[in-house]
Amino acid sequence: MNRISSAVLIAFVPLVLVVAAYTTGMTALSSVQAPQPTSTSTPQQPTSVHVTVTYRELVALATDARITVQLIETSRADGVGVILGEQTLIPAGRPAPFEFEIGYDSASISPNGVYVVEANIVAGGKLVYWTSARLGVITQGHSTTAELVLTQVGPSTYSDLVLSSGRLSPQTY
Numbered sequence: 001m002n003r004i005s006s007a008v009l010i011a012f013v014p015l016v017l018v019v020a021a022y023t024t025g026m027t028a029l030s031s032v033q034a035p036q037p038t039s040t041s042t043p044q045q046p047t048s049v050h051v052t053v054t055y056r057e058l059v060a061l062a063t064d065a066r067i068t069v070q071l072i073e074t075s076r077a078d079g080v081g082v083i084l085g086e087q088t089l090i091p092a093g094r095p096a097p098f099e100f101e102i103g104y105d106s107a108s109i110s111p112n113g114v115y116v117v118e119a120n121i122v123a124g125g126k127l128v129y130w131t132s133a134r135l136g137v138i139t140q141g142h143s144t145t146a147e148l149v150l151t152q153v154g155p156s157t158y159s160d161l162v163l164s165s166g167r168l169s170p171q172t173y
Contacts, residue, residue: 047103047104047105047106048085048101048102048103048104048144049071049085049101049102049104049117049137049138049144049145049146050099050100050101050144050145050146051069051087051099051100051101051102051117051119051145051146051147051148052097052098052099052100052145052146052147052148053067053069053096053097053098053099053100053119053148053150054096054097054098054147054148054149054150055096055121055129055149055150055151055152056149056152057152060093060095061091061093061121061123061128062123062124062128063092063093064090064123064124065090065091065121065122065123065128066088066089066090066121066122066123067088067089067090067091067098067119067120067121068086068087068088068089068119068120068121068122069086069087069088069100069102069117069118069119069148070083070085070086070102070117070118070119071083071084071085071086071102071104071115071116071117071137072084072115072116072117072118072134073108073113073114073115074114074115074116074134075110075112075113075114075115081116084104084105084108084115085102085103085104086102087100087101087102100119102117109138109139110139111139112139113138113139114136114139114140115136115137115138115139115142116134116135116136116137117131117134117135117137117146117148118130118131118134118135118148119131119148119150120150121150126153127153128152128153129150129151129152129153130150130151130153131148131150131151132150132151135147135148
């Protein structure tokens with residue numbers, strides 16, 4: 001019996017060594033990872049526009065005043081602007097300047113697109129201040145910050161303001 005055990009043991013030991021070498025090699029291979037490419041990604045682009053709104057007159061706003069700031073894409077061929085973001089603030093007696101952060105989806109921004117911010121102040125159901133000149137933001141060398149100085153609405157009618165600003169159609173506020 002000793003002879004048979006010795007023969008089995010002699011035949012079995014090389015088999016155990018082969019299996020051990022094979023599984024060790026597989027473990028070593030599975031732990032080797034393919035080289036990872038170095039990261040050349042650009043830093044995360046801002047996904048908001050910071051807007052400061054003020055006006056020249058040294059007057060307090062009415063208690064029911066509402067300030068609205070919009071981020072608008074204006075590069076469409078049909079001339080219709082697309083509002084990408086909007087923020088509204090009720091100042092409740094706070095003095096200017098007013099700070100806004102308008103978020104937007106960075107996937108909706110085209111490098112060749114034209115993006116502007118505009119603002120208005122409505123009080124007593126009437127437009128009292130508006131953006132007489134929209135400011136470019138985000139693309140074409142523009143920043144993601146804008147300082148809007150609003151113009152007080154005078155005796156002109158709203159339609160006169162719309163026509164003089166170059167806007168194609170009246171907007172309701």
